[in-house]
Amino acid sequence: MTATAPAPVPNTRPARTYAAYSRPLWRRVLLTRESAIIGLLVVVIAVSLAVVPNFDSPLTVTYLLRDIAPILLIALPMTLIIITEEIDLSVASIVGLSSVMTGILTQAGWPFALAAITAILVGAIAGVVNGFLVTVVGLPSLAVTIGTLALIRGIAVGLLGTTAVTEFPEFWSDLAKDNIPGTPIPGIMIPFVVLAIAFAILLHFTPFGRSLYAIGLNKDAASFSGIDVGRTKFWLFVMSGTISGFAGVYFTLLYNNARGDNATGLELQVIAAVLLGGVSIFGGRGALHGVIAGVLLIGVLGSALRLAGVTSDIINVITGVLLVLSVVSASLLAWLRRRRISAIGKKKERELAASSS
Known part of the structure; x- marks a missing residue:
């Protein structure tokens, strides 16, 4: 007589899922801070086209993109740095030093390409x-980059003093200012798009990018999982300095002016755009498309308000309000999310206690 196999016991345990993937796809795509910024950008553009005189002029598009190009460039590595819960406040000073070096070397008779490199x-x-100071010495990036902000700016101003270099080869000046043929889009957008695609692939589609989020969420856990936290952060600062140097060369050619105080205050605009674009100042969260939308939103809003006759002081106030609201809304949403998860957990505990009694 053969024994019959016992009937399999059905698995009644709920499947384990990540909270971010427990929602429908459309909610994960549309109901995000990045999508909200993109939506707000579309609204601002639509309203500006309807009510602001000359906003639809091709010249407006050209000057808008030229002005925000340095911010767009520097925001790429800044996004990666802030995702790892670090910050680089020295980027504008590096732009100024790069501008000064370009001017001094060109004035000394160097070929412009060699001076720019x-x-x-x-x-x-x-x-x-x-x-080195952040990852090897172990100093906080906020303190380090405040120090190098002043140091590098002092070197830049000291090299040129109150003078300025204003003569550059016409070919290179025209190249920096020319548009893509047949469009109002400046040529600088070509290297920006190439860099943006490279950074997007690096951040969102490679193990290196995933390691950045892991470091931002918990650097100790990331280190225990095999990520070289120090080396990763080191190369992010090198990227930031390199692209800031490139932005300095472009800044010099765009305005035909190499001065030690070029781009003063630019770091605040970059950081404001990155945070407005959905990157968490506490690290571990953010997306590059949201940051680009944040830069464009600040640029479009400022351009529209200037065309409408609003003073720069009021524009700065409005930009500051947007930034504060973005940070407060992120904290509020995180608090509501924690409350919701806690409430769900308590509900399941009550149901489990009721079923076992």
């Missing part, structure tokens, strides 16, 4: 200094 390398060296 040298200026970019100087930016990379500044990034190496920041990365």
